[in-house]
Amino acid sequence: MTNPEKQDHGAGMIRQEPELSPISLLEAIRRHGRVWGDLAAQYGVTNPDPPWKVNLEATCDALSAEACALPLLERRAEEDELSASLYSEVPFPERQLLALAHSMIIRGLVDEEELGRRMKEIYRRLTSV
Amino acid sequence: MSDKHSKDEHGHRPPAPMVDEVSDFEVLEMAVRELAIEKGLFSAEDHRRWTEYVHTLGPLPAARLVAKAWLDPEYKKLAVTDGVKASLDVGVDWINSPPTNFGTPSDYCNLRVLEDTPKVKHVVVCTLCSCYPRPILGQSPEWYRTPNYRRRLVRWPRQVLAEFGLQLPPDVDIRVADSNQKTRYIVLPVRPAGTEGWTEDQLAEIVTRDCLIGVAVPKPGVTANAKRPVHPAVHPVQHGH
Amino acid sequence: MSTSKHDRTHHAKKATGKGDPQCFRGEAGPPKFRVGDRVRIKDLPDIFYTRCQVYTRGALGTVAALVYESPAAEDEAWDNTDKPEWFYSVRFQQKELWPDYPDLYANDSVETEFSERWLEKA
Numbered sequence: 001m002t003n004p005e006k007q008d009h010g011a012g013m014i015r016q017e018p019e020l021s022p023i024s025l026l027e028a029i030r031r032h033g034r035v036w037g038d039l040a041a042q043y044g045v046t047n048p049d050p051p052w053k054v055n056l057e058a059t060c061d062a063l064s065a066e067a068c069a070l071p072l073l074e075r076r077a078e079e080d081e082l083s084a085s086l087y088s089e090v091p092f093p094e095r096q097l098l099a100l101a102h103s104m105i106i107r108g109l110v111d112e113e114e115l116g117r118r119m120k121e122i123y124r125r126l127t128s129v
Numbered sequence: 130m131s132d133k134h135s136k137d138e139h140g141h142r143p144p145a146p147m148v149d150e151v152s153d154f155e156v157l158e159m160a161v162r163e164l165a166i167e168k169g170l171f172s173a174e175d176h177r178r179w180t181e182y183v184h185t186l187g188p189l190p191a192a193r194l195v196a197k198a199w200l201d202p203e204y205k206k207l208a209v210t211d212g213v214k215a216s217l218d219v220g221v222d223w224i225n226s227p228p229t230n231f232g233t234p235s236d237y238c239n240l241r242v243l244e245d246t247p248k249v250k251h252v253v254v255c256t257l258c259s260c261y262p263r264p265i266l267g268q269s270p271e272w273y274r275t276p277n278y279r280r281r282l283v284r285w286p287r288q289v290l291a292e293f294g295l296q297l298p299p300d301v302d303i304r305v306a307d308s309n310q311k312t313r314y315i316v317l318p319v320r321p322a323g324t325e326g327w328t329e330d331q332l333a334e335i336v337t338r339d340c341l342i343g344v345a346v347p348k349p350g351v352t353a354n355a356k357r358p359v360h361p362a363v364h365p366v367q368h369g370h
Numbered sequence: 371m372s373t374s375k376h377d378r379t380h381h382a383k384k385a386t387g388k389g390d391p392q393c394f395r396g397e398a399g400p401p402k403f404r405v406g407d408r409v410r411i412k413d414l415p416d417i418f419y420t421r422c423q424v425y426t427r428g429a430l431g432t433v434a435a436l437v438y439e440s441p442a443a444e445d446e447a448w449d450n451t452d453k454p455e456w457f458y459s460v461r462f463q464q465k466e467l468w469p470d471y472p473d474l475y476a477n478d479s480v481e482t483e484f485s486e487r488w489l490e491k492a
Contacts, residue, residue, distance in 0.1 A: 029153045029154065029157055032153060033152060033153030033154050033157075034150070034152045034153070034154075035152075035154065036152075036154070039148045039150070039152060040148065042148075043146050043147065043148045043149060044146040045145075045146050045147065045148055050152075050154065050155065051155075052154070052155050052158040052159070054180055054183050054184055055158055055159075055162060055176075055180060056158050057179075057183045057268060058176050058179035058180040058182075058183050059158075059161065059162050059165065059171075059176065059179075061179045061182075061183070061233060061235070062165075062170075062171035062175050062176050062179050063165070063170060063171065064233065064234050064235060065179075065228075065229055065233045065234060069170050071234065072234050072235045072258065073257070073258050076258040076259065076274075077258070080276055083275075084276070092271040093271075094154050097154055097157060097158055097161075098157075100161065101157060101161055104161065104165075109165070109168070109170060110161065110164045110165070110168070114164065115157075115160055115161070115164065118160040118163060118164055119153075119156050119157060119160045122156050122159050122160055122163070123151060123156050126151045126155075126156070127151055213389070213392075223389060224387065224388065224389035224392070225387065229382065229386070230382075230386045230387055231381075231382065231385035231386045231387070231388065231389055231390050231393070232385075232389055232390050237389075237390055237391060238389035238390055238391070238392060239391055239392075239437065239438055241437075256423055256425075257421060257423065283425065283467075283480055284425075284468060286464075286478065287475060287478075299474045299475055302475075302477040302478055302479065303475070303478045303479075304461075304478070304479050304480070304481060305478075305479070305480045305481070306480075306481050306482070307423070307480060307481070307482035308482075308483075309421050309422075309423060309482050309483055310421055310440075310443060310457060310482075310483040310484075310485075311390065311391045311438065311440060311457070311483075312437055312438075312459070312483055
């Protein structure tokens with residue numbers, strides 16, 4: 001859902017609060033990551049949701065209930081902001097995942113660099129035999 | 130299903146198709162989770178319990194609650210006066226089944242069942258953040274979470290319902306329930322004509338998630354939620370109000 | 371905004387097996403309002419946190435139900451759970467909330483919940 005007020009800038013820049021500036025790691029994923037809709041179509045899988053969606057929901061529940069590190073209302077408000085700006089072109093639930101990672105990084109719950117390193121390690125793990 | 134159902138010469142069905150590549154999003158989800166666990170934000174055990182719980186959630190119990198209420202006037206009375214107790218009869222324990230054993234911040238334990246009549250149509254929203262009766266209805270659909278739905282439904286309910294394909298005559302009152310505190314709502318729609326003599330299973334089949342939110346009404350033969358194409362809004366809600 | 375470990379345990383001890391808001395039953399004292407009362411929503415200052423929607427402020431409604439007892443959301447957010455209040459489900463005519471709402475649909479309404487502090491007799 002795009003906001004015409006925010007679209008209306010000649011240089012194509014998005015007006016946003018300082019704390020919702022793009023995060024390089026997440027921008028890279030946003031640009032190059034393959035969303036479930038495309039993957040499912042390519043491989044002929046009919047599940048409407050990616051297998052990791054349940055894990056994402058559980059993470060959000062656990063963060064809110066167990067840790068109180070990221071209470072629901074805060075996370076949702078930020079998710080709305082990010083969904084209207086940085087991640088407006090990203091489908092759901094990829095959008096929710098990016099928003100979660102974004103919220104955690106700006107709160108210092110995880111660090112962008114270590115997240116990037118961990119992703120590389122996991123990718124190696126998953127693609128080695 | 131797009132997989133081939135024909136069997137090979139040994140009588141084995143070929144395996145169902147799988148996505149045979151690793152996506153960045155899949156990897157991001159794992160990385161976030163692993164780091165959160167390592168930093169002690171929650172334990173692997175906590176996460177496992179929540180994953181198991183989330184797996185159990187879906188709209189079937191709520192559909193069965195409605196079907197039972199249609200068939201049994203006493204159960205309908207219970208459903209309308211004590212939603213939490215009525216939920217037990219469809220296998221949903223609002224209090225004890227979430228891993229916390231007291232509900233969660235997002236799933237408080239006060240279920241209210243809103244009974245439609247031929248003259249009153251209920252529809253549910255959470256304008257503040259998209260709270261939803263997950264324990265009995267499963268995860269909310271994407272459109273329910275959008276500011277577009279949340280802000281417009283209270284303001285222009287008839288227009289928004291028309292966008293969902295539901296147009297109601299002026300002599301039907303629309304009641305919007307905004308779940309801003311600890312109550313969670315499901316709608317008990319009017320039982321449609323053409324369902325005389327149906328079993329509980331047959332009735333439950335036509336009570337879709339969208340009927341339970343209130344943006345659709347049950348119809349014989351309609352057992353799935355309508356597809357919701359997402360278009361940019363012509364007059365979208367302004368952010369940062 | 372995170373709560374201390376102590377507070378986390380306290381809520382869990384109180385609510386486990388009972389549910390929330392059920393665990394606060396009997397703690398709010400006598401309710402100030404009854405079903406059918408006409409009430410107006412106060413516009414209390416809410417600098418930090420609130421669950422009282424802006425669109426209801428100053429509006430006139432009718433108490434439809436007494437729903438449960440609980441700490442007000444504004445207190446609960448800061449872990450002040452000592453003084454639960456009665457919560458009311460209040461119904462508003464749409465025409466009351468939005469003056470340009472069509473007369474054709476005069477009976478359309480919105481129902482939403484408030485803790486007692488937000489209500490005054492109209």
